[in-house]
Amino acid sequence: MSYKIVVDSGCDLPVEYRTDSRFEFIPLIMQVDDHVIVDDDTFNQKEYLELVAASEDCPKTACPSPDLYMNSYRTDADDVYVVTLTSKLSGSYNSALLGKNLYHEEVGEKNIHIFDSLSASCGEGNIALKIIELADAGLPFDEVVKKVEAYRDEMLTYFVLDSLETLRKNGRLTGMKALVASTLNIKPVCHGVKGEILQKSQGIGMKKALVKMTELVAAEVKNPETKTLMISNVNCFERAAVVKDMILKKVPFKAAYIVDTAGLSSTYAADGGIIVTC
Template identity: 75%
Template structure:
């Protein structure tokens, strides 16, 4: 059976997969002041970061319309797997569900399954790549769904950011009991728990927080030799390499991928942000 994998643009796929016809990215919209930016292949990270730095306002994002998802489902593939941002963080998941209903009403029956990643950026990408592997292995539509959701439920997402302001101002930190004092340069180590953001630990300064995060990843991961380590960075490739190397000194992984953030991840993680999923 032929297949297609549809993701929203918070999914930080490596470039080679973004160009793969098996994948289609449905873009979110980025807003900063009067600038409306489509988060697609035309996204210019350096220009966008400059606009964000120059503005007194908080950048915002808007999820794709159901019609955009419906159009993505209208293809020759027999099976369509859709991976979206956590439903606790965005309306993208619900929009995809509505797009599926619209498609069935207007086009008829088709195998379409919407997967709530319970994650973001490289977490979405990790799930999407797993769906590709499973589909390529020849499993049935229902078996791919079962296995990829099991993979999602066993996956963990961790991150350390220079600033949590954008997440806080956009209401994405409702799961955190309190924010640490930025005046003390304390950087939280955060984890995605069932799609919500929680504080796991902290460090004084970004470097100590990143080291703490690598220690947590190594301590909590099970069977790393069978899993993929993915790291999203926002314009800080060398920092991402340090994080990768610190983790690999402690535990082995089947594969490691580092990818620069697209627009949505850049908005919320901010310059210098690091997200790890495995």
Template identity: 55%
Template sequence: MSFKIVVDSCCELPEEYLQDPRFEIVPLGLEVGDYRIQDDESFNQAEFLKKVAESPQCPRSACPSPEKFREAYCTEAEHVYAITLSSHLSGSYNSAVLGMNLYREKYGKKQIHVVDSESASCGETQIVKKLVELEEQGLPFEEIVKQIEEFRSNMHTYFVLDNLETLRKNGRLTGVKALVASTLSIKPIMAGDKGNIVQRGQSIGMKKALRRMAEIILEEVGDAQHRTLMITHCNAPDRAETIKKLLTDKVQFRDCLIMDTRGVSSMYANDGGVIVTV
């Protein structure tokens, strides 16, 4: 069966997927003061981070319109999947669902499934890779939908950022009750909980925070050999390699992938942020 996978631009797609017509990225909008861009293939991370550093205003994102998703669903592929960042963090999921309804109103019924990643960044990538694996097994659409929802619910997301202000000012930390201000080099270790952001710990300094995050991951993920370790970083390859080593020195993962963040993830992670999903 033929398939197409649509993702919003919070997802970091591996290089081999970027030129593959079975994959399409629907971009979010990014703005820093008067500077407005689409998070597409023209995104320049260094330029964007410079704008963020220079602006007194907090950067913001705008989710894609339902029409953009509807257009992405226009394909001869028999199975279509859309993966979005957590519905608790963005309106992207709702737009993808509305886009599916618009498609069906105009073109009739089609096998489309929208996945709320309950994560972001490489969390979406995890779901993409799993969908490809399930499709290559030749499973029926209904069985793939069932398995991908179960996979999503068993996925773990963690992150440590140098700066939490973008998340805070954009209202993405409302569920975090005991968050320590990111001053005096205190780095909270954060995680996803059914799409919401929660705090799992804190350390003084990034090195200790990465070490503590690795400890938490090892405590909570018991079947590492069956999981892919994915790490995204915002202009911080050394930190990504550090967390990889801290984890792979202790357990063996099925596979490991390190990527740099796209626009939306760069905005929220800020310069130096590291995100891990397993």
């Protein structure tokens, strides 16, 4: 059976998949002052980060419309798998669901399943790669859905950011009871819990926080030899490479990737941010 994978632009993937014909990317929109940026293949991270740094205001984002999703389901592929940002932090998942309902009403029945990633960035990418693995193995649609949801439910999402300001000002940190004092250079180690952001640990300075994060990943991951390690970076590849090496020295993974963030994740993870999923 042929298949298509639809992802919103919060999904960060290895570069070779950005032009893979099996994928369609549904863009979110970012706004910095009067600048409106579409998060598609025209996105320039360097220019965008410069805009954000020069602005006194926090960047804003907007999720895709249901129509964009509905049109992406118009395909000759038998099966359509959709992966979105966590529904706890974005309206993208609901837009994808509405698009599915519109498609069924206007076009007819089709195998369409929408995965709430309960994550973002390389978390979405990790799920997308699992879909490819299972679909290419010839599993039927319902079995792919069942196994991918089980994979997602076990997936860990951790991140350490240089700044939490964009997340905080846009109301994405409601699950965190208090923010540590930035004047003390204390960096929180955050993790995703059922799609929400919580603080797991902390370190004095970025290096110690990253070490703490790698220790948590190594301690908590189950059956790493069957899973993929993915690390997103916002303009800090060398930092991501160090994190990758630290984790792989502790536990073995089936595969490991470092990926660059597109616009949505560059907005919220901010310059210097590191996200890890497995």
